[in-house]
Amino acid sequence: MPHLPNSPTAKPNYSSVWVAFVLLGISAINTQAKIAITVPQQVSLSANFSTQQLSISWLGGEATTFDLIILRTEFNETVFYDTVSAVLNQDGGQHQWTWTSVEPLECTSLSLKVRSREGKTISEWSEPQILEGRDLPNSVKSMFPQDRTVPVGANTTFCCIVQEGKDFKSILYGSTVMNVKRLSRRSYATTAVNQNISGNSGTNVVCLSNDPSSLTGTVIFVGYPPLLSKFECETRDLIIAECQWEEGRSTNLYRKNATRYSVNERDCPERRRCTLSQWDGNWTLLAVNPLGQYSLTDSAEVSHRVHPVAPVKLTPVAHAWNATVLWEWAYSSYSSLALVCQVELASHNTMLGNFSGVGLRSAVLLDLQPDEEYKVQVRCGSQKNFWKWGDWSKALSFKTKPYVPDAPDVWMWMNRDNTGLVVWKPLTRRQSHGQIVGYKVTLWNSEENEQHTEILSPESKVLPVNLTRWASFSGDNKVIATVIAKNVEGMSQPASVLLHLIDDEPPALAQTVYTSTGFPLSWQHNDNSTCGYLVEWCNALCTRDCPVDWIRLDAGNTNISVQSADFQPGVRYNFSLYSCPSDFPVLTHRWQGYMQELAPSSSVRLEITQQGCDVVLTWEEIPLAGRRGFLLGYNVYISNGSHLTRLANLDLGTRTYTKKGLSVSIHKFTVKAYTSAGEDTGGTASIRLESCDGLILEILASLGMVTFLLATVAYFCYKKRRWVKKAFYPDIPEPKLPGDWFRTQGPLDVKPPPHSMVHIIEKPERDSSKDSLVVIPEEEEDDGEGIGDEPVDTDEPQLLRYYNQVVDERPIRPRFPDSSVSSSSSVDSANTDVTYTGIQTSCSSLVFLSDSQCSSEGFQPHTGFSVSSGDRGGGYQPQMQPVALGGNLASPEPLVEPQVVSSGGYKPQSSWLLDSPTETDEKISPPPSLGSPTSVASTQFLLPDSEEHEEERRQPSSLAAAWFTNLLSSAKP
Amino acid sequence: RKKENFPPDVSDGPLVSVPPPSSQLDTRDKLWRLHSALEQCHSLLERAIAKEEEELGGEEKGEYENRRKTVKDRLLFLLNHTRELLRAADGSSIFTPSLDGSELDDPATLFQLKWWVYRIFMEVKYWSQTAIAVLQELQSDTAKTPSKLSKRSARR
DSSP: OOOOOOOTTHHHHHHHHHHHHHHHHHHHHHHHHHHHSOOOEEEEEEEETTTTEEEEEEEOTTOSEEEEEEEETTTTEEEEEEEEOOEEOTTTOOEEEEEEOSSOTTSSOEEEEEEEEETTEEOOOOOOEEEOOSOOTTOOOEEESOSEEEETTOOEEEEEEOOTTOOEEEEEETTEEOOOEEOSSSEEEEEEOSOOOOOTTOEEEEEEESOTTOOEEEEEEEEOOOOEEEEEEEBSSSSSEEEEEEESSOOOOOGGGSOEEEETTEEEOSSSEEEESSOOSEEEEEEEETTEEEEEEEEOOGGGSBOOOOOEEEEEEEOSSOEEEEEEOSOGGGGGSEEEEEEEEESSSEEEEEEEEETOOEEEEOSOOTTOEEEEEEEEEESSSOOOOOOOOOOEEEEOOOOOOOOOOEEEEEOTTSEEEEEEOOOOHHHHSSOEEEEEEEEEETTTTEEEEEEEOTTOOEEEEEGGGSTTOOTTOOEEEEEEEEETTEEOOOEEEEEOOOOSSOOOEEEOOOBTTBEEEEOOOOTTOOOOEEEEEEETTOOSSOOOEEEEEOTTOOEEEEOOTTOOTTOEEEEEEEESTTTSOEEEEEEEEESSOOOOSSOOOEEEEEETTEEEEEEOOOOHHHHOSOOOEEEEEEEETTEEEEEEEEOTTOOEEEEOSOOSSEEEEEEEEEETTEEOSOEEEEEEOOOOHHHHHHHHHHHHHHHHHHHHHHHHHHHTHHHHHHHHSOOOOOOOOOSOTTSSOSOOOOOOOTTOEEEOOOOTTTOGGGOSOEEEOOTTOOOOSSTTTSOSSOOOHHHHHHHHHHHHHOSOOOOOHHHHHHHHHHHHOSSOOOOOOSOOSOSOSSOOOOHHHHTTTSOOOOGGGOOOOTTOTTSOOOOOOSSOOOGGGGSSSOOOOHHHHHOOOOOOOOOOOOOOHHHHHHOOSOTTOOSOOOOTTOOSOSSOOHHHHHHHHHOHHHHHHHHHHHHHHHHOO | OTTTTOOTTOOOOOSOOOOOOOTTOOHHHHHHHHHHHHHHHHHHHHHHHHHHHHHHOOSSOOHHHHHHHHHHHHHHHHHHHHHHHHHHHHOSOOOOOOOOGGGGSOOSSHHHHHHHHHHHHHHHHHHHHHHHHHHHHHHHHHHHOTTHHHHHHHHO
């Protein structure tokens, strides 16, 4: 520090020095900053077109951060602009930075500039460096990138450079037209995003321009990097290592892009396996393709990875029941290796057997079948530290030697005439132990010690027997049949069966229903029995020399499900269970069943007859062969045009049906039997129903009799017409009225007392005692109905009906011309059934008025019971109410108007008294009067008593007889 | 074309180089022209197959490879027949034109290879159809004048 003089003038100099220092410091700082922020020098570019990377290096002085800007030269568009921390290369002192372009670097020219940055202090930009693209003026049409390989899902930008003077049209990715961005005057780009896996030959990307004479494009492969699994090494000869692996996923890349494999840096030409000349113990598999690489490792001792080769030169040594297989090894090193070997023996089925030993070279096979073809294979593995089974040897075939056959399974079928069959099951290949050359059958009568022997061919399986031919045979004798099979090696053990008729009283047949496992049969086991069982079955249709099948069961079995390939649908099978079949067979149970029930195949034979007016159908049972199932019943149909109408459903026991009420016509009937599976086609019969002659004859006879009776009556009436006139139509006398009929004047209060009856006085000359009209009260009768307002001169309707009934039912009716009009008018009356005959001029039984007054001044008929007399007002007014008897009419004093006398209306009726004392006695009303007004032409009582009426209703025929009797009696002089 | 999605309206120049068709050509010249084209087609096809196998061949042969072989065999059959016809007509050795040098350059990229193979198949198709027409014309001429071809051949 300089030394300064101590003077009073020095004070102002201190402050100026201080200012000078500050200024100097600021100046120094500014000078230092200008020195550190230098413009980057020697900027250079290095392009990697395949990776689309641009390496930039420059000399940047002391700066640690730099601004980089990359522009498309032609359009001066910024592609990249950022501040980066570049790596300082210690060797050359250069900064380096790598930029990866989205677009291929060939697409267009790029300009790059760099400047240094320290905080907010920046240098000037360096001189621009240009990376030339392929869109130069003299370049041809082209497309980038070419033959690129990318992973699935990647994005790839393609660019197309069109020729000078040509116009760009479009870019196709496969068949997809892409969106395009223009990079320069001649360069166009598009980006395929999230690309899918490509085809075997890659995906074409085509650039189209207006130049049709050339096509520009590129191919892109989209695939996966390698992915491997299950890498392991093993040895076959205990020296060489063989390594294998699997591809976890196809890379979809082939040829130049295919995956390359290496194990322990030794190339593997094959895709999934590699052989190494020595056992390294540790292995590394490396798989590489353009999209990446994958590695796996494995390590093991050689004794733990022995995978034996296949045994060779197999040789058999065969016997009847066993054989020995010998083999050799390709490598001598196996002689000291502990091996476990698997022998596969195949004939009808396949069996595996394991054998072990050091350097194993043979195996003994036991439990073989004689005269049987076998095929054997062998493979081995390391017994200690077992790794995996080796390869199977080639198959070796051999045949065991034959042996004597097994005893055949013998059974019998006996007919009821002591003939039958000895049957046996043909020996199978496994039972015959060689070619069967024949059978020897011996029949032996144990009682007589007599025997017959027959030699039969190998195809035989049955021998008919006729025990009756044996002179000494009786039903109690035992004959035993013995069958022996014979082959080239010798004869079998004998198989015997006792021949005798078993089913003297066969058990009842039970039904068994077929299931998926067969016919289920079950029975109770006899604890005392130690015998086995035999179940026999055959077609139920068979009755003689039946081809039976059977199965034997051990003692203790109580059920079986019988199954056979011979069972047919719609066929009934009989099953029989025998106990002790070998010693003394006893039939214990029987069943029958169908494998599958079908509708009957045949129909009933229908017979049809006419019985009277009915039709009777009869039919017989369907034969067993045609039933094809258990019959459940019959359906009876009548044919109605084209369809059948069911008339009845009959049970199985009913085979007749009577149809009644059919019309005279042709009728067609069908009867169908049915099983659980349905109906048969039906038996059909027709009948022409004839008319029922008996009924018609009866009707004709009745009509004839009636006609004869009418003719007789008519003839009688004609002959006796004078008498008839006197009896039924006499001259009407003038009424003679007792007492003073004309005492009271004025309108008649027509309210006759109940039960009063008009006593009709006959003509005086006929009966003087009855020449006056008398009102007879009937006090004993008390119906109590219609009293008071009821019209007079009426009677009970029951009585009136009775009258009508009598008249109507009688074929003979008095015919009087004078009374016919009145009678008919009465019959036409709407509200009463009364028939009045023979009364010509009377208006009322009690009121005698002139014709003109009958309807106006006299009794007014009740509207509900009006009796029509038509225009003939002077006619007889019928009684209306049967019980309206009361009031004034009950008075014994008759009320008669004077006019009535002069009027000729009323004619006294001939008074009829029943001659029959019985009828008279039964009447409640006083005997002198029948209580009924009677027409002069009528021979009937108009108003009989109700009891009488009831009685007569019950006996119309007796009444008719009485009437006829009266008629005859009256006709007497 | 459909498999590779090539645009339908683009066609580069022909690969087979023969004299242009003319009405002045007689039947033998047409036959010679046809034979020359078929010879070039066959040569191109063999090269294309070889190149295709090199660049695009896979381990497994599919329907395309089988059909390609069928086309090649039939083309060879047709080529042999036209050669025999020419020999019968002329008796001299057959001049086989060499392919243009530029066409011998292998395609540089896979896309060019595909496009080139496709164009070769189009040439084969075209010249096969031409062969049908020429042979039918030859047959009709032979029917009209059975000895015409031999006489004209002798005159040459």
